[in-house]
Amino acid sequence: MSDQNDSEHAARLRRDALFSGASGKPLARLVGSLRTVEFAAGEVLCARNAAAKFLYLIESGELQLATPAGRVVALTDQRCGEEAASDMASYLCDVTAITPGRAIQIPREALAELAAADPSLRSRALLGLMGYVGGEPFLKPAASKRKPLLPLSPREIAGWTSVVIVPPAIYFLAGMAGLVVEAALFLAILSGTVLMWLFTLADEFIPPLIAIVAVLIVGLVPPDVALAGFSSRTLTTLLGVYALAAVIASSGLSYRFMLWLLIRLPDTPFWHQAALLLSGYILSPIMPSGNARLSLVLPFYKDMVEGLNLPAQSRAATALMAAAFSGTVLFSPMFLTSKSSNLMVFGMLPTQLQNQFQGAFWFVAAGVAALTVTAAHLLVTRLYFGAPTAGAPLPKPRLARQLALLGPMTGAEKAALIGFLFFLVGATTASLHQISPAWIAAFLLVGLLLLGLLSKQDFQQKIDWPMIFFLLSLDGLSRAITYLGLDTALAQGVGSAFDFVGGRMAVFIPVALAVTLMLRLVLPVTAGMVVAAVVLVPIAQAQFINPWVVVFLTAMFSDIWFMPYQSSQYLQVLGSGLGQYCRRAEFLLYNHWMNLARILAAYLSIPYWEWLGLV
Structure with missing residues (x-):
């Protein structure tokens, strides 16, 4: 017996159709379990009904496989003992060396570990056995799992450009409007979250998690507020x-x-x-x-x-x-x-x-x-x-x-x-x-x-779990809005702009609709409804409109959505x-x-x- 270089082992594995799809950590762990064995003419590598302990990759020499039906197959520069990589506990075929040779021996335990990372290995091993019995190579090389790096699409370029440019601009504009630094920073973070949703730059649950982490790193709100949803x-x-x-x-x-x-x-x-x-x-x-x-x-x-x-x-x-x-x-x-x-x-x-x-x-x-x-x-x-x-x-x-x-x-x-x-x-x-x-x-x-x-x-x-993290992250962002007083500031800033309502319900409904929809473009359902109610209830009271009607309208209008990211239920269906x-x-x-x-x-x-x- 002699050991070969690990790189040679890895190259031999990649050449074989059974392992051509393996890469990265699973392949590295498998290479660590290999060893080279030499066999003499007449030596039996696999005996029918014996425990399938090893799979062999033939490097040199000629072997002969005999199926249970008596079919004889010559094996040269192939493999044998695929049963060790499948669910079979024992060998189904006899494999005997015709000439002296050398093979890479792979233990069943290492194959089981590889199969845990790639469950298709077991079915591919059975396809290899079927090829010997049927006389036709059913096993084909697996496609590479590595995804090629694709250039960014125009939508992604526009999205990431907006994420880089818009949040700083909002931060400076908010500061010029008289907002405190903490509120301006939060609006900038929130705008980046919304832009990632709008341009579909990541899975929907990722942007609010990024926002929560950013809020905690900057220290805008205490952890018990930002992470309140998780508790x-x-x-x-x-x-x-x-x-x-x-x-x-x-x-x-x-x-x-x-x-x-x-x-x-x-x-x-x-x-x-x-x-x-x-x-x-x-x-x-x-x-x-x-x-x-x-x-x-x-x-x-x-x-x-x-x-x-x-x-x-x-x-x-x-x-x-x-x-x-x-x-x-x-x-x-x-x-x-x-x-x-x-x-x-x-x-x-x-x-x-x-x-x-x-x-x-x-x-x-x-x-x-x-x-x-x-x-x-x-x-x-x-x-x-x-x-x-x-x-x-x-x-x-x-x-x-x-x-x-x-x-x-x-x-x-x-x-x-x-x-x-x-x-x-x-x-x-x-x-x-x-x-x-x-x-x-x-x-x-x-x-x-x-x-x-x-x-x-x-x-x-x-x-x-992604949906749970999505909802709980949105809960943290909603609480941060209240903690920073952004809802109250918004209500005070727009309160006098709705004097034209004049207590008329038919006029107030489109006002409630417009306020709620604008907030829902950037806020989740819960936060959108709460902030809309905070803004509209004082306006309604000044117009002698029942506050419950305002609450009900914001509850109903906050369920209106146009973009997928606005509806966690629709994302749940897709997920x-x-x-x-x-x-x-x-x-x-x-x-x-x-x-x-x-x-x-x-x-x-x-x-x-x-x-x-x-x-």
Whole structure:
């Protein structure tokens, strides 16, 4: 035996089709485990049914492979013992040396470590074995995983140029406007974040993280303000709900429920869409997060699309996505507890109004708007995606057989159902037992982990960590705005500019719309609504307009979005991979119609609010 130079080993590995795709750290670790062996004529390197301990790369000499069917293959400058790189515990073929030679010996343990980094290695090894048996080389060299460095596109050049130029300009302009240094610096950082979103220079969750780090490095706000989202109840709520959604999907409960639902519902697209729409509506008053509601509805959407055999990118699949999405979003302004920003702004109302709107009266006052957006959704879906008439009849007998084949509910399904009911009942009755839904979600998460329903791998892969970091980073930026007093400064700066409203509700609505939309261009939903309410409530009070109407309008208008980065729910759909089922262009056009529906809902509510004595 003799050792070869590591660079020669690496070159030999790269020449072989089995390892041609390996590079970097996995290849370096593999080279450290190699050794050169010499064999004599007649020596058996691999014996059928013996433990597959090594794979050999032949450097010189001739070997002969005999398959179980008796086929004999001559091996020269190839490899043998691919079983060691696959899931096979023993060799399937005999390999014997015809002449003396030399080979690189690779232990099974090193191959298993490489397969952990490149799972396709096992399947490629089996393809190599199939080539010997079938007489045809099935294994082809793997494509290189290294991505070539591409020149920046015009959009990226414009984006990075803006990121370099605009923030310093905003800093100097803010200083000239009389803002303190801390506020000017924060506006500069925030402008860079928005520009990275606008030009899509990085994944959506990266810019707010960069902004949080920059704020902490400069020392604009204390860490307990900038990182407040990561220590808030929002984190436990999101973790618990995402974990529950993962268990509902992986246990098969969502598939079983969807089969049961499709069998019992009338076989029309209208009822299929209505089931998803109403699911989101039911969750709205008990879950103050649209992302959390969507995470529970999306598994049902996926199983419904597959159960109905809807083609990807079809109008029917897109209409179902519109129903699932709108079910979790449209009712966000309709309940006090449907949106975390509703609860935040609720404290701005006078005590008398807080007592009046704390219960069901919030939904009563929003009744016309709720009916309007629901009717608009049904109308736009019908006109844009086509009349909800079924094509081929749904094979309900086949669905019944599929449901019967599932058998009784498994332990995992029962646990997922109990967990869902536990959270649903606990969140609904929070006013009675005074336990926050965040703590209920935390108990649920601990229970799922202790019962083994959510493994370590599931915890890493099935929880949407980028979305969680995105939402919590936005929460930190929102708190920083309040800490620096930017919301108050904005309210004082524009307060006298709206005297033309004159107490007329029809004039105030476009003012509220314009203020909210302008803020939402640079701020997330929560911060956009809060800052808009801070600006508009004093203006409304000066115009003798009920402050609750202002809060409701900002809650509804803050859900209007045009760019993907403005909607964390839409980013959640794309991040989950379910965006492949629907036509994005048509879905975005549907969303623009629903934006107009929210404005219409505000105007149609004026006579109703007058009847209630609110305006």
